Amino acid sequence: MPDPDPVAEAVPRxxxxxxxxxxELMEAVDALSPERRQERWFGEWSIHDVIAHLYEWQNGYAHALERMARGERPEIPDYDPQGGDDAFNALASERNRHLPWEELMAHLRAARERHEAAVKNLVGRLPAERFEEGRTARNLSDTAGHDREHIEPILQWRREQRI
Structure with missing residues (x-):
């Protein structure tokens, strides 16, 4: 019996x-009025901006994972390592600020679906050592931490605003 593939075992989890x-994120933003979704409360960001930020990063992670599955170097489109995360975040927010909420949510769903397919596609294509904790492929696969990074501030804001 062959040894189990650690990537295949980790991917479903x-x-x-x-x-x-x-x-959890969807529950945190559910039922907010259009005005509240546009209200700036997280520094310069609104809920709309936070969702745009998550969409852009997850879509970028999916792109990077797709490249890794083909044996290519991972990269996130429009991400400039010299500019760093803040520059990419500003671009993501600005690029999506005009989108209607429903369209932004459709982009978020599509990014999640693309990302999930990219994670599944790593099975059998990526050596186990490249999927260990802390390695690039594992970090790009795990978006739960990024979503949760924003959930608690949203819930705190909602409690403070009594909404």
């Missing part, structure tokens, strides 16, 4: 964690 975190 990662996807499940990602799905659970996304459900």
């Amino acid at each position: 990662i996807i499940e964690a990602n799905q659970a975190a996304r459900a």
Whole structure:
């Protein structure tokens, strides 16, 4: 009997964690009025901006994972390592600020689906050592942490605003 593939074993758990975190995020932003979704409260960001930020990063992670599955160097489109995360975040927010909420949510769903497919596609294509904790492929696969990084501030804001 062949040894189990550690990537194949880890992928379902990662996807499940990602799905659970996304459900928590959706619950946190559910039923907010259009005005509240546009209200700036997280520094210069609104809920709309936070969702745009998550969409752009997850879509970028999916792109990077797709490249890794083909044996290419991972990269996130429009991410400039010299500019860093802040520059990419500003671009993501600005690029999506004009989108209607429903369209932004459709982009977020599509990014999640693309990302999930990219994570699943790593099975059998990526050596186990490249999927260990802390390695690039594992970090790009795990979006639960990024979603949860934003959930608590949203819930705190909602409590403070009594909404």
